[in-house]
Amino acid sequence: MSPLHPTVELTRDLVRIPSENPPTTEDGVSEFVHRWLASVPGLTVERHEIQSGRSNVVARLSSGTSAPAFAMLAHMDTVPAGEGWTRNPFGGEIVDGLLYGRGACDMKAGLAVVMSVLAASARSAQKPRRDILVCATVDEEGSQMLGGNDLITRGVVNGESLVVATEPSNLEIIVAHKGLVWMEIQTTGKLAHAGNPQLGVDAVRAAAEFVTRFHRAVSLLPQRHEMLGRPTVTFSHASGGIKTNVVPNHARLELDIRLPPPMSIAEVHGLVERCAREVEAEIPGCSVAFKQMNNERPPVETDCSTELVLAMSDAVRAVTGGANVLAGFPAYTDASVVQARTGNSTALVFGPGRLAQAHSVDEYVPVDHIEKAEAIMARAVNSLCFG
DSSP states (O other), X not given: OOOOOHHHHHHHHHHTSOOBTTTTOOHHHHHHHHHHHHTSTTOEXXXXXXXXXXXXXXXXXXXXXXXXXXXXXXXXXXXXXXXXXXXXXXXXXXXXXXXXXXXXXXXXXXXXXXXXXXXXXXXXXXXXXXXXXXXXXXXXTSSSOHHHHHHHHTTSSOTTOEEEEOOOOTTOEEEEEOEEEEEEEEEEOBOEETTSGGGSBOHHHHHHHHHXXXXXXXXXXXXXXXXXBSOEEEXXXXXXXXOTTEEOSEEEEXXXXXXXXXXXXXXXXXXXXXXXXXXXXXXXXXXXXXEEOSOOOOOEEOOTTSHHHHHHHHHHHHHHOOXXXXXXXXXXXXXXXXXXXXXXXXXXXXXXXXXXXXXXXXXXXXXXXXHHHHHHHHHHHIIIIIO
């Protein structure tokens, strides 16, 4: 059997180190990434502690210039493995050209790619004309995206940086992201015996009424983005009541709302407010309260005329032969955080794997995607940093 491509082997090594979030177990991967990069001559490698046992890794090939840095972002955490797998989620098994495991697609293949590209750049012994960075982050799968935000707070990346997050993009260049709002809805009613429901106020009914009204309101929104389509809402959690024969006095919902440009988070809040007040009017005696659960994640778009987009487009076409290489992304990434917080108009997403495999049972990444992604990123780095 022929030996594995080194970056495929590195992906498998990373998959075999669990880094589920929750329960925030990135430290093993953080230590591995730090040790691996620190062994490459010419790189400066640091660990930045975000929380106890959770550290970003930032590796830099210095240019000695003040030109905007080329920063490759890749998160180390994964969602939990969950149940129902037919393969070991931490085995890194390769079958029929697919590498299986939790995080194989999202996004340890992307992390392996940027580690390999940075190492090759350092080993070339050439002086780049701009700093080249790998930023391996924690908590991208968390509600606050602490690792990506810390890069901005420390000034590792800014509004001028050329940023690529190597999330699974099916080897397309992602230039538009939907925004994301996680909302908690709490309805309050009044307890009563179910034999006399007229004496109580049904909080679960109020929650159901909110679900119906809000879903209808979102479906009627006029916004439609060329790449991202329409706004969507998912009612991802519901709970309430205390016993079958008791009118419930409390219910709770969690909502995931995805909004395309040019929608704003303020518009989402306004829509929730309107539906909440309509429910209160429909069901006398109930109250509906709401709060946002995640940090600010507005929709963002990239300027497609920037040198980064042009260089990445040329590299993708050269390696894959694809003509239409630009696309949108319904999820949020560390690149989106950089855009939203700094006004960066250059950040984009590109990487191996398909978003449909992310967070799934028997998650996998095609081995050939890893090899092609590395070739594309190496070509873009050569153009932007050495050409």
